[in-house]
Amino acid sequence: MEPLEQLIARINSTFPGSEVSLMPNDAPSSQTSLLVSRKDGRRVAEFFKSDSLLRMDFLSNLTGVDWPDTVTKQKIKTKRNVDGVEKEIEETVETRKPGFLEVVYHLYSMELQHGPLIFRMRTENRVDGVHLPSLTPVWRGAELQEREVFDLYGVRFEGHPDLRRLLMWETFEDHPMRKDYVEPDDYEFEPTAHDEVLTKAKAYDSCAVALRT
Amino acid sequence: MMDEGLRRELSRQGIFTTTLEGLYNWGRKNSIWPLQFGLACCAIEMIAASMARFDLARFGAEVFRPSPRQADLMIVAGTVTKKMAPQVVRLYNQMPEPKYVIAMGACAISGGPFKQGYNVLKGIDRYIPVDVHIPGCPPRPEALLHAFMTLQKRIDQQRLTGPSSPRHLKESEPSEFPIPAFGAHDLTPGKNPALWSPPKIIRGS
Amino acid sequence: MSTSHLQLEAQTEPAFRVERRPAVEGGDLLEVSMGPQHPSTHGVFRMDVVLDGERIVKLKPVFGYLHRNHEKIAENSTYLGSMPYTDRLDYFCSLTNNWAYALTIEKLAGLQAPERAEYIRVITAELTRLQNHVCLIGFLLQDMGASGTPLMYAFREREAILDLFESLTGARMMCNYMRFGGCRVDLPAGWLEQASRVVDRFPRFLEEFDRLISGNEILAARTQGVGVLPRELAINASITGPVLRASGVNYDIRKVDKYGIYDRFAFRVPLGDHGDVYDRYMIRVLEMHESLAILRQAIRDIPPGPIMDPKAKIRGFKPKAGEAYGRIESPKGELGFYVISDGSPNPHRYRVRPPSLINLTVLEDMCLGQTVADSVIILGSIDIVLGEVDR
Numbered sequence A: 001m002e003p004l005e006q007l008i009a010r011i012n013s014t015f016p017g018s019e020v021s022l023m024p025n026d027a028p029s030s031q032t033s034l035l036v037s038r039k040d041g042r043r044v045a046e047f048f049k050s051d052s053l054l055r056m057d058f059l060s061n062l063t064g065v066d067w068p069d070t071v072t073k074q075k076i077k078t079k080r081n082v083d084g085v086e087k088e089i090e091e092t093v094e095t096r097k098p099g100f101l102e103v104v105y106h107l108y109s110m111e112l113q114h115g116p117l118i119f120r121m122r123t124e125n126r127v128d129g130v131h132l133p134s135l136t137p138v139w140r141g142a143e144l145q146e147r148e149v150f151d152l153y154g155v156r157f158e159g160h161p162d163l164r165r166l167l168m169w170e171t172f173e174d175h176p177m178r179k180d181y182v183e184p185d186d187y188e189f190e191p192t193a194h195d196e197v198l199t200k201a202k203a204y205d206s207c208a209v210a211l212r213t
Numbered sequence B: 001m002m003d004e005g006l007r008r009e010l011s012r013q014g015i016f017t018t019t020l021e022g023l024y025n026w027g028r029k030n031s032i033w034p035l036q037f038g039l040a041c042c043a044i045e046m047i048a049a050s051m052a053r054f055d056l057a058r059f060g061a062e063v064f065r066p067s068p069r070q071a072d073l074m075i076v077a078g079t080v081t082k083k084m085a086p087q088v089v090r091l092y093n094q095m096p097e098p099k100y101v102i103a104m105g106a107c108a109i110s111g112g113p114f115k116q117g118y119n120v121l122k123g124i125d126r127y128i129p130v131d132v133h134i135p136g137c138p139p140r141p142e143a144l145l146h147a148f149m150t151l152q153k154r155i156d157q158q159r160l161t162g163p164s165s166p167r168h169l170k171e172s173e174p175s176e177f178p179i180p181a182f183g184a185h186d187l188t189p190g191k192n193p194a195l196w197s198p199p200k201i202i203r204g205s
Numbered sequence C: 001m002s003t004s005h006l007q008l009e010a011q012t013e014p015a016f017r018v019e020r021r022p023a024v025e026g027g028d029l030l031e032v033s034m035g036p037q038h039p040s041t042h043g044v045f046r047m048d049v050v051l052d053g054e055r056i057v058k059l060k061p062v063f064g065y066l067h068r069n070h071e072k073i074a075e076n077s078t079y080l081g082s083m084p085y086t087d088r089l090d091y092f093c094s095l096t097n098n099w100a101y102a103l104t105i106e107k108l109a110g111l112q113a114p115e116r117a118e119y120i121r122v123i124t125a126e127l128t129r130l131q132n133h134v135c136l137i138g139f140l141l142q143d144m145g146a147s148g149t150p151l152m153y154a155f156r157e158r159e160a161i162l163d164l165f166e167s168l169t170g171a172r173m174m175c176n177y178m179r180f181g182g183c184r185v186d187l188p189a190g191w192l193e194q195a196s197r198v199v200d201r202f203p204r205f206l207e208e209f210d211r212l213i214s215g216n217e218i219l220a221a222r223t224q225g226v227g228v229l230p231r232e233l234a235i236n237a238s239i240t241g242p243v244l245r246a247s248g249v250n251y252d253i254r255k256v257d258k259y260g261i262y263d264r265f266a267f268r269v270p271l272g273d274h275g276d277v278y279d280r281y282m283i284r285v286l287e288m289h290e291s292l293a294i295l296r297q298a299i300r301d302i303p304p305g306p307i308m309d310p311k312a313k314i315r316g317f318k319p320k321a322g323e324a325y326g327r328i329e330s331p332k333g334e335l336g337f338y339v340i341s342d343g344s345p346n347p348h349r350y351r352v353r354p355p356s357l358i359n360l361t362v363l364e365d366m367c368l369g370q371t372v373a374d375s376v377i378i379l380g381s382i383d384i385v386l387g388e389v390d391r
């Protein structure tokens, strides 16, 4: 397979104005990936599938990743005039980076027997802008996996023929694989509780507490 | 009750006598037909137990019935998820009396390795009464055989009348249990309080 | 089975509803909810089927009855802590699951299993493939109505292999044997001899099975031309494993990726022509012959030496931030793991690419127009294990 930089150049020349960038990967696996913008997702996917050098006919793996909001605190020293005297004041500045949901695709080619080509798409945010183009019309193999990502992460795939929950029941409301999911509270009996489970179990008059106090 | 000496004397003469109770228990304990119903990994060991090497047929229990209407025993073999729990209770309710339950494996007992899962029921005894628990992940087929022998012993000890009579002969005992419903975040209710409450450790001073 | 009238009372919502209307031939359409407790669906799998007489006009699989939150639990535990959970994914093939996970983490952390460990992995993985295929065939024939005998034979052979696993790993099914950068314990004394005895005895069983079943008229009538999966659809729907190869696509990850040391062994990849249930059955039989060939070579060539990468750390294992996708050819298809590390002791994202689930994408396509009895064997021929479908 050609190097990803070259591939990006080719995508940009085929679809002028498209936003595709390289995502580094520090692990020894050196599986670097492409970040494709939402609006280009569908046509870039079709390009991957039909391009004669790539022929990515096999969507192996599709998965969601949750990146919650991050808050970084920075201490910044500023000089300010206080009562006519210049003083150095330390201030903490909070920068809140909004989180997003990400979907990662692993492509292989059965025809040319190469791969993987990894690309990812990101939603706008985690609350209401959770839409991504569905790739089921390109690869049928995405059908159940997109349903799973919808179920567990809440990503809405536009253009999916049958977007229902896959694993949980229909009336279930949460998206349990998100990092901020709060699981139902059934910690009445925890014989070997530790760490967080112990704190949860302590809310009940349960064995765990009985054993430790 | 027939005198034990008389019984022996009669059997020496070729006359076999027994009690109704003995006959009833003998029949029940040697033809426990399980429901053909596997949930997860433990079910494979259950199948292995019914195959030639371990030969569950020795206990008269090799007749796995696909329909709960024909089954006496439910082997809860595997993880009961919250999505599956209503179905398990429903199957139990559909079984005719007398009926028994073996909770096979850590998952059926308490959720086992998957206990911290949001969709895993932490023990089937929250919804239906369990007669025999077998620990293990998965329990070996021998352990399942042991559970069968335990169950047979328990059946054998049951009297037709009096306080130690089996559950299905008591008017007041229910034979069906409420089926939990799917809620927005969890099953409702999360347990049947008439059946299960968290065990307490009582330590003497 | 129940009519749609009874279906309305069911606790769970059906995946779809059809209006009761007269069908073309004057009969009613019938909704049947097969499962989650059904003698033929392997485990707690449910299919909502709409029938016109005996013919299937619509079919929707319903999943999730064994959703055990493997991925969530794994994201909350350490890397090694998830290894025992991988055993319970596809509970027939714990050793190949272990391998796929170990392979991924080795990619993530840059570890390399030593020579002997690679051989042990090949041997155990091929034994796993043998016992998986043998059970699958037993179950498939059971679904076809050959109740008892083939399954008994299959489990007899399986027990011989499980004995090997037990003496090596201490457990029959849940082996939890592989580690990042090697294997947990070395082979016990006499294990290889025992293994080669099992391998030598296996062809006799295969022949016996072939004589008993493969040429059987009923088997042919029930399976040939049933549940055909066209080649293009198979590729497009990401089908992998024996199901894909039965449709004539030459794609075996052991040959493509040459992971581990598979490039050292001479073996062939059986391919089907028609993509029907019979082809899928025969592919498994032929794959068992090839597995035996690999096993013979591996048992002959296995070198002495260490079984763990000296760089590997069991305690305090914290790979650098990054991600890796590793995949192997498990008996069911492409089993992949995708792990994102953020530098902490537990993974940020842990994903299993389940071959059983993705192979079910085409279940409806294969079943349309077939009879309801055929849907059972079509499902059986895909070879699913619910622990992996729902995870």
Ligand code: SF4
Pocket (backbone or CB within 6 Å): B040, B041, B042, B043, B077, B078, B079, B104, B105, B106, B107, B108, B112, B113, B136, B137, B138, B139, C088
């Ligand atoms: S107890 Fe262990 S073997 Fe049994 S179902 Fe649970 S995880 Fe599987």
